[in-house]
Amino acid sequence: MKILYFTDTHIRGTTPKNRKDNLLETLEKKFNEIVDVVQSHDIDYVLNGGDLFDRPDISPSIVRKFAMILNKIKVPIYAIAGNHDIYGHNPSTLHRTMLGLFDGIGILDLIDEGEVITLDKDNIRVQVTGSPYKYGIDSDTYRSAYIVNEKPDNVDYAIHLSHGMLLDKPFIKGVPYTLIDDILHTKADITLCGHYHSGFGIKEYNNKYFINPGSLIRITNSLKEISRIPRVLIIELDKSIKLDFYYLKSAAPGEEILDRSIIEKNMFRSEKIIQFKQSVDSSQDFNKLDINHILNNLTKAEDIEDDVKIEAVNRIEEAQIELGGDD
Numbered sequence: 374m375k376i377l378y379f380t381d382t383h384i385r386g387t388t389p390k391n392r393k394d395n396l397l398e399t400l401e402k403k404f405n406e407i408v409d410v411v412q413s414h415d416i417d418y419v420l421n422g423g424d425l426f427d428r429p430d431i432s433p434s435i436v437r438k439f440a441m442i443l444n445k446i447k448v449p450i451y452a453i454a455g456n457h458d459i460y461g462h463n464p465s466t467l468h469r470t471m472l473g474l475f476d477g478i479g480i481l482d483l484i485d486e487g488e489v490i491t492l493d494k495d496n497i498r499v500q501v502t503g504s505p506y507k508y509g510i511d512s513d514t515y516r517s518a519y520i521v522n523e524k525p526d527n528v529d530y531a532i533h534l535s536h537g538m539l540l541d542k543p544f545i546k547g548v549p550y551t552l553i554d555d556i557l558h559t560k561a562d563i564t565l566c567g568h569y570h571s572g573f574g575i576k577e578y579n580n581k582y583f584i585n586p587g588s589l590i591r592i593t594n595s596l597k598e599i600s601r602i603p604r605v606l607i608i609e610l611d612k613s614i615k616l617d618f619y620y621l622k623s624a625a626p627g628e629e630i631l632d633r634s635i636i637e638k639n640m641f642r643s644e645k646i647i648q649f650k651q652s653v654d655s656s657q658d659f660n661k662l663d664i665n666h667i668l669n670n671l672t673k674a675e676d677i678e679d680d681v682k683i684e685a686v687n688r689i690e691e692a693q694i695e696l697g698g699d700d
Contacts, residue, residue, distance in 0.1 A: 374494040375415055376532075376608040379407065380422030380567030381588035383457060386435045389592055394630045396590070397435070402623040403589055404442045407605060410619055411446050414607060417494050418448055421481070422567035423455025423506060423536030424588075429470035436471050443480050450481040451490060454505035455536040455567065461683045462508035484534065486518075491528075497610050498527060502561075503534035506568065508683065510537040511549035519551060521561040530610055533561040539585065541573045553583045562614065565606075571597055575616055586618060591631060599627030 382404070388396040411419060443450065452472070460466040467473040467483065476483040484490060484503035492499040504510070504518035519539060524531045538550040553576055556564070563582045572587025586606045591598045603624045609615040 374417050374492065374497045374499065374610045376418045376420060376492075376499075376610070377407070377411055377414070377416045377605055378420045378422065378565050378584075378586070378608065379589050379605040380536075380565075380586065381424045381455065381570055381590070382421075383424055383427040383588070383590050383592060384431060384435060384439055385427035386432055391632050392592075392630050393632055394625065399623075399625075399630070400590065401438070401442065403603065403621055404439060405445075406621055406623045408442060408445045410605065410607075411448060414619075416448055416607070418492055419446060419450040420501070420532070420534060420565065421450065421452035422534055422565055423453050424457045424567060425452060425455070425475075426471055427457050429458055429460050429466070429472065431471050436474070440475065440478075440480055443475075451484055451501060451503075451534075452476075452481050453484050453503040453534045453536055456506040456687075459506070461680065462506060462687070464505040464507055467505075495611075498529050499610060500524065500528045500531045501534070502531070504536070506536040508686070509549075510535075511551045516551065516555065519556040519564065519566075520559040524560040524562075530563065530614070531561045532563045532565065532608075533559065534565045536568050537566065538568055539564070539566040539583065540569060541576050541583070553578065557581070563608065571601065574618075582614065582616065584616070589621075591627065599631050601627065 382400065384400060386397055388394070410416070454464055454467055454470075454472055456462055458467070458472040459470055464486070467476070472483070475481050482490075483505075484501065486504050488502065490501040492501060502521055507515065507518070509515050510518050518537060519533070519535050521531055521533045538544070538548070539553065539556075540550050541553050543552070544550045557578055559581070561581065563584065566583070566585045567588070569585060570588035570591075570593055572585040574584070574586070576583045584606060586604050587601060589603050589605070591601065591603065602620045604618045604620045607617045607619055609617075
């Protein structure tokens with residue numbers, strides 16, 4: 374059995390200011406290459422790790438364009454929802470989104486939380502489960518979003534998809550994340566993740582694999598993103614697990630598509646923020662600048678509407694990740 378996995382395509386009609394190409398055209402080329410890879414590598418199933426779209430209400434003309442491309446894939450496509458696919462980090466809004474539309478008309482099948490999909494090919498049986506992004510996924514409350522508790526005896530392999538900040542090492546202070554070390558007791562043989570655009574490749578612990586190939590599109594402007602080549606994962610399951618990355622030939626070198634001047638400006642801005650934080654830390658009036666403390670107070674505030682809280686949390690999270698530089 375062969376499975377192709379990719380994540381974080383962020384389909385959109387506009388090009389971020391830090392890119393020098395036409396993002397829509399680049400996305401089309403990458404999706405068409407994936408169609409070719411599915412055919413040339415005899416792929417049996419396709420999995421997507423979330424953030425297929427950059428926002429839940431992408432224009433119908435853009436949606437139509439990529440629906441026509443994905444319809445060329447003649448094998449089943451299973452996906453989970455990312456934070457950009459839904460409204461307010463709430464998976465229950467999927468029926469009002471373009472990703473929900475794709476599910477409704479059969480272009481792909483969304484995996485609901487708690488749902489179990491069974492894949493069969495050549496006497497190989499695979500259990501596939503998934504957890505969409507939801508607010509607080511990387512808190513202790515929702516750690517279960519990364520964990521598979523049951524693997525039946527009649528299943529050869531268990532694969533779990535989750536759209537959250539799963540990482541192999543500690544990240545920026547103030548940004549919620551989950552370490553692989555925290556979920557090693559999962560019964561999934563393969564845990565597939567997205568959300569963190571730089572990815573961390575393949576990590577193997579006790580015969581269990583944790584994988585994030587990175588975003589298919591480079592949006593964050595950093596030195597690490599310039600050197601990164603977008604890729605998809607090909608999983609081959611037989612008597613053992615074989616994992617290979619396929620690097621997209623349609624992906625141009627980072628120097629050609631990412632504006633280095635923006636990186637330099639961001640580095641300068643990051644230095645100023647670090648200097649500011651150091652000055653706050655050294656002040657007698659403040660012991661520390663803790664974003665988690667700010668977020669906690671924000672979410673508990675009773676005089677602020679929920680949609681305002683969600684938007685504030687979104688912006689703080691995105692700013693922290695961007696200013697971290699992924700470096």
